[in-house]
Structures are given as structure tokens and as C-alpha cells.
Amino acid sequence: MDTSPVRPPGKDVVGRRVSVRHRTPDGAASDVVGRLLDAGSSLRLERRDGSVTTVEAAAVIIWRLVPDRPVRARRATATPVDQLTRITARGWPAIETEPLGEWQLRASSGFTKRANSASAFGDPGLGVDAALERVRSFYADRGLRPLVNLEAGGPWEGPLVERGWTPVDGGDTTVLVAQLDRRWPLDAEADVATEPDAAWLAAYVSPGEPVDLARQVMSGTPTAAYVSLNAAIAQVVVTGEWAGLSALWVPEEHRHRGLARRLVTTSLGWAVEQGADKAYLQVVTGNEPAERLYRAFGFVDHHEYRYLTLRSAPPPTP
Structure with a gap:
């Protein structure tokens, strides 16, 4: 068994799922299970819901590797x-x-x-x-x-x-979810990068929008891929057991050629390789072409959300 009562998990285990028992400040023992993001004087573990827990390496009592996928995973549709x-x-x-x-x-x-x-x-x-x-x-x-x-x-x-x-x-906006209970092949012609390059950002960011801000927001998740295929783009992130698909865009002159389907296939395939077993995405409610595309991959409605802003005060009565 891959356990150690003394030496904490090292950088050779980064990216793997581990179970770590550690001593808490009050002297009790606590367990945390997650994908190891970083190892050193402290360990950063990403749980299945995407939250990150930090454990001091000196507090580790014992640890072991655990399977990437649970025997029984909660269904995406059952998530509150x-x-x-x-x-x-x-x-x-x-x-x-x-x-x-x-x-x-x-x-x-x-x-x-x-x-x-x-x-x-x-x-x-x-x-x-x-x-x-x-x-x-x-x-x-x-x-x-x-x-x-x-x-x-x-x-x-x-x-x-x-x-x-x-x-x-x-x-x-409608939030759609899907269970990733199969593997999708990565398209051989697609470029899958872990950072958005200038061409990818130019395709996504509208003229006049701040590219640096876009890069900061879109690069804020540790595990992300930026997919490009014949000028079409998509982003996929993995946080815990969840994959999030966004920024899918196909230039008008390249539409109706199956590029969107190929981008989704590659994005989900990459996410499964990173350990995701569920996926979500957001689409403007009533966008029927987009919904047809995603439903072909098993996505179903979860809930709808909207934005509210404070209405301006009415003018004084004359």
C-alpha cells in the first residue's frame, strides 16, 4: 500500500488523488481526500467540489493514493x-x-x-x-x-x-449538466494548450475589451485547457470532479462544418483525462442551436439564473 507515516507526499505525486490524515492545531486527527496540487512545506489538495484545502507537511500522520474515480459518484443532476x-x-x-x-x-x-x-x-x-x-x-x-x-x-x-x-x-441563462461516464477522443487536428495565447484571446475577447483582464480571469483555475481548431475556440476547466465548458465560439464563415461538435468532444475528452466525471456549462436560455449541440452529449437542464441590478430612483414629482 502507498502509505507513509513520516514522509508526506512529494512532487512526484502532484496531480494524483491522495488521502491525507493530519494533525490539527488542537491535537486531533483529521482526514482530507483530494487531488494534490502542490507539495512542499505545505500541501494543497483540491477536493471533488473544487475547493482547496491546505495541510502543513509537518502535520501529516499518514497518507495513501486513492482511485481517481469513486465507486459511486453523485449524479450531476442531484447536486443542489x-x-x-x-x-x-x-x-x-x-x-x-x-x-x-x-x-x-x-x-x-x-x-x-x-x-x-x-x-x-x-x-x-x-x-x-x-x-x-x-x-x-x-x-x-x-x-x-x-x-x-x-x-x-x-x-x-x-x-x-x-x-x-x-x-x-x-x-x-440555463445551466446544463452531464455525467461524464464515457471517454471522448481528442481531435488530432485540435490544439490543446494550458495557457491562452494571443491568437486564442484575440478570437474570444471583443474589440475594446481588456485582454489582460480576460487572461487573469480565464487563467485563474489551476487546471484548464484552451482548445483551438481552424479559428474556432473553446475553454474547459476542471475543478475537483467537475469540468466546466465555456467560451465556445466558431467564426461565422466556418459554421455548419461540425467544428463546434469537435471542440466539445475534445474538451470533454481532455476533462475526463484530468479526472472529471461531471460537466456543466451555461447557455443563454432559448438558444436552440446551442442546446441541441450540448444535449447530443448528454447535457440536461439543471437550473436557470439571471442578473438583477438596482433600479434608478424615479425623478421628483413636479
Whole structure:
């Protein structure tokens, strides 16, 4: 058995899943299971939900390698909305984050709504009025409009609407999930890189948008791939047991040639190689061509979300 009561896992084990028993500050023993991201004076382990735990190497009591995939994995569709939202946030991390109870305040100098909104899932830990005041002040301090990301029709929408918050333009977004219970082949003609190069970013970032901010946000996940195929692109990240597919784009002159399908196939194939057994993606609700593409890979609806912003105060009555 691959165990050691003295020597902690080293760099030769980075990337593998390990179970580590360690001594906590109060003298008790605790276990953590995850993929080893880094080894040295401290160990960083990524759990199956994508959260990262740090363990001091000197506190390790015993460790062992564990299988990459559990015998019984929780189905993607059974994941609660609040939990899945936190998982997806790890796949598109904001440059700056601040917890507000179970909510999360996110800012990235305006690059994408996902990275510049308060994620209102779970309990903010204080009353709704105080929570919304904290949201307003957080974004005002950064020169950004206040945005709240919440489940469409969920528990927080009514209280916010009652307080003058209104949906922003662009409609709702549907989160789709799939079980990765098979392997997909990597397309021999696709380029799969672990960093976005200038050509990839030029294809994704709209003219006038800050490329450096895009690089920071999109490179914030340790395990990511940037796929290119005949000027078409996609991004896939792996956090714990989850793969997140995004940034799929095919130039208009190259559409209807099967490139999108090949990009998805390669992205999912790469994710399975990294140990993912579930996947998620977000698509604008009602985008039927995109939904048909993804459903062919086994993706099904999980939930919908939308963004709300604070409505401007009405003008004074004459």
C-alpha cells in the first residue's frame, strides 16, 4: 500500500488523488481526500467540489493514493443549486472576491457579469437589507454598477424585486449538466494548450475589451485547457470532479462544418483525462442551436439564473 507515516507526499505525486490524515492545531486527527496540487512545506489538495484545502507537511500522520474515480459518484443532476453555483464560480474565478455569509462578492474591473456580481445563493448571514447595502457599497467603491446573480424564480428574487432591483438586459441563462461516464477522443487536428495565447484571446475577447483582464480571469483555475481548431475556440476547466465548458465560439464563415461538435468532444475528452466525471456549462436560455449541440452529449437542464441590478430612483414629482 502507498502509505507513509513520516514522509508526506512529494512532487512526484502532484496531480494524483491522495488521502491525507493530519494533525490539527488542537491535537486531533483529521482526514482530507483530494487531488494534490502542490507539495512542499505545505500541501494543497483540491477536493471533488473544487475547493482547496491546505495541510502543513509537518502535520501529516499518514497518507495513501486513492482511485481517481469513486465507486459511486453523485449524479450531476442531484447536486443542489447552491452547491453547483459555488462549483461553477471556481471555474470562472473573479480577480477579487469577498465572502458575505454564503454569498460571494466578485469584482474584476468589469470583465464579464459572472466575475463582477454578487452571487446570491445560500444565506448571506445577515438581513436582506443589510446584505444589499453591503452589495451596493462594495460595487460603488469599485466604480461598478451593483449586480446580483441569483436563481431565476429562487428564494432571493422576490425580496430583491420588492426592494427595487430589476433584471438586466440579456435574458436568463440555463445551466446544463452531464455525467461524464464515457471517454471522448481528442481531435488530432485540435490544439490543446494550458495557457491562452494571443491568437486564442484575440478570437474570444471583443474589440475594446481588456485582454489582460480576460487572461487573469480565464487563467485563474489551476487546471484548464484552451482548445483551438481552424479559428474556432473553446475553454474547459476542471475543478475537483467537475469540468466546466465555456467560451465556445466558431467564426461565422466556418459554421455548419461540425467544428463546434469537435471542440466539445475534445474538451470533454481532455476533462475526463484530468479526472472529471461531471460537466456543466451555461447557455443563454432559448438558444436552440446551442442546446441541441450540448444535449447530443448528454447535457440536461439543471437550473436557470439571471442578473438583477438596482433600479434608478424615479425623478421628483413636479
